[in-house]
Amino acid sequence: MVTEKLIRKRAVARLSHAKLIRTIAVHRSSHASLSHAKLIRTRAVHCLSHASLSHAKLIRSRAVDRSSHASLSHASLSHAKLIRTRAMDRSSHASLSHAKLIRSRAVHRSSHASLSHAKLIRTRAMDRSSHASLSHAKLIQSRAVDHSSHASLSHAKLIRSTAMDCSSHASLSHAKLIRSEVEPWIAQATPV
DSSP states (O other): OHHHHHHHHHHHHHHHHHHHHHHHHHHHHHHHHHHHHHHHHHHHHHHHHHHHHHHHHHHHHHHHHHHHHHHHHHHHHHHHHHHHHHHHHHHHHHHHHHHHHHHHHHHHHHHHHHHHHHHHHHHHHHHHHHHHHHHHHHHHHHHHHHHHHHHHHHHHHHHHHHHHHHHHHHHHHHHHHHHHHHHHHHHHHSOO
């Protein structure tokens, strides 16, 4: 009797232990399932978070890329504008330098023309002055020659006139002398 009770207790204990083991196993299985489900859910959340983070990083990276591209484009545009501005400045400077060179050459040519014209006027004035001086000298010389010729001619005429006067006077005196000498002879030879 005691043995049966003991066997029965043992059987009940074994059954209880088996139930307990089964319960523990179920619990463990439930826990494992729950843990696995949590792990899966955690992994899913992690994957989702990672995907979201990756997507956010991708969006941010694209935004950075666009910003960089925009900045680069702006920098390129600014650089292009700067190059174009410098080119325009150089072109303007070249045009201004060319204009200054043309104006300088024009001023130089004008100055050269004015100087050449002044030299020509001075040369002509000197030529006219020299010609006037030469003409005046020739006129003075011509007048002096005329005066000298006139004086020589007048002197020659005076000498010739004087000589003729002297000759006439001598001839007249000689005639008077002859007549004074001849007249007595004629008076003696003529009968009264």
